[in-house]
Amino acid sequence: MGQTPKFVQGNEACVEAALYAGLNFFAGYPITPSTEIAEHLSVRLPQIGGKFVQMEDEIASLCAIIGASLTGCKVMTATSGPGFSLMQEALGYAVMAEIPCVIANVQRGGPSTGIPTHVSQGDVNQARWGTHGDHAIIALTASNHQDLFAMTVEAFNLAETYRTPVILLFDEVVGHMREKLLVPEPGELPLVERLRTSVKEGVDYHPYLPREDGRLPMSDFGGVHRYNVTGLVHDMWGFPSTDPKVVHGLLRHLVDKIENRAGILARYKEHQLEDAEIVIISYGSSARSALHVVEDRRQRGERLGLLELQTLWPFPHELVRRKCDQAKAVVVVEMNMGQIVQAVKLSVPQPERVFLANRIDGNFITPGDIMNILRIIQGKGV
Secondary structure, eight states: OOSOOEEEEHHHHHHHHHHHHTOOEEEEOOOTTTHHHHHHHHHHHHHTTOEEEEOSSHHHHHHHHHHHHHTTOOEEEEEOHHHHHHTHHHHHHHHHHTOOEEEEEEEOBOSTTOBTTSOOOTTHHHHHHSSSSSOOOEEEOOSSHHHHHHHHHHHHHHHHHHTSEEEEEEEHHHHHOEEEEOOOOTTSSOOOOOOBOOOOTTSOOOTTOOOTTSOOOBOOTTSSOOOOOOSSOBOTTSOBOOOHHHHHHHHHHHHHHHHTTHHHHOOEEEESOTTOSEEEEEOTTHHHHHHHHHHHHHHTTOOEEEEEESEEESOOHHHHHHHTTTOSEEEEEESSSSSHHHHHHHHSSOGGGEEEEEOOSSSOOOHHHHHHHHHHHTTOOO
């Protein structure tokens, strides 16, 4: 990483990463605490020939990037909890029609309008289950700006690889804090470009007929091929179908292409897990406090370790089981009433040994908050 360090907000780091990944169309609606993403892209995108559109609301924003993606653009929108709620119908459409797009959700307190300027991680389950019907989703997160950059680039890569929407689940602390960012040189991080069909003009193009490797080549909408795109269950031509075999096959495909690759999609960092008796699992800005606790208690001879999840969905059950296999206790640190903790309990053989250290009052969870739970587990009182 040879470029001059930048001192930026996390939202600015997201912008830099999106441009690095090839973003050339953004549509969005301002909402705290994600507004800086739209603000900076409104300047940067036109400078490189890209398009920035401020839409009338979040529903229109996601619909706009879906349309732009079909024409061949790399696309993104950004929002927070209330806007993410509005996007759910269009998110389901993108899942069903298999349209690559990236949605950044910089989380704030909720429900409803909640506390717009304070931190929360309350949208984790919404990212997984917010839109209706059986489906799978990819959601990534990060605890610092360098990782935020990498996960944003990764979101674009995974969206193109699996023809799916990918959600970036950041939070207000990561989005608004400032720290050093080293922007990689061009070519330093791998980029996945759109897989386009080799079917010639005048030859039937089947938009939903996968190759042997399972990937679906695309043809830019409005180009040489005419084809149908719908949110209805559809056949390989894209036309609606109620044939039970078609329905079953499509739903299995939409789920299996992601859930069956949970191990491949798992992004994570680990700190001193080799001999850990207590494993802390955390993500996003909460992992910063968790890491501080691990480093502090190690100096005092206590065997703590940290598993920082960067892929939240599909949940890496096998990874969590393996990393917690020898632990006497597991502590999940998150700023909600317990969302990832439920997935962790499903992953380990002794769920009764999984504990929650959380905070839900809009303030950042501190090392002291985590230590209070550790003292109880260790029988030392609060």
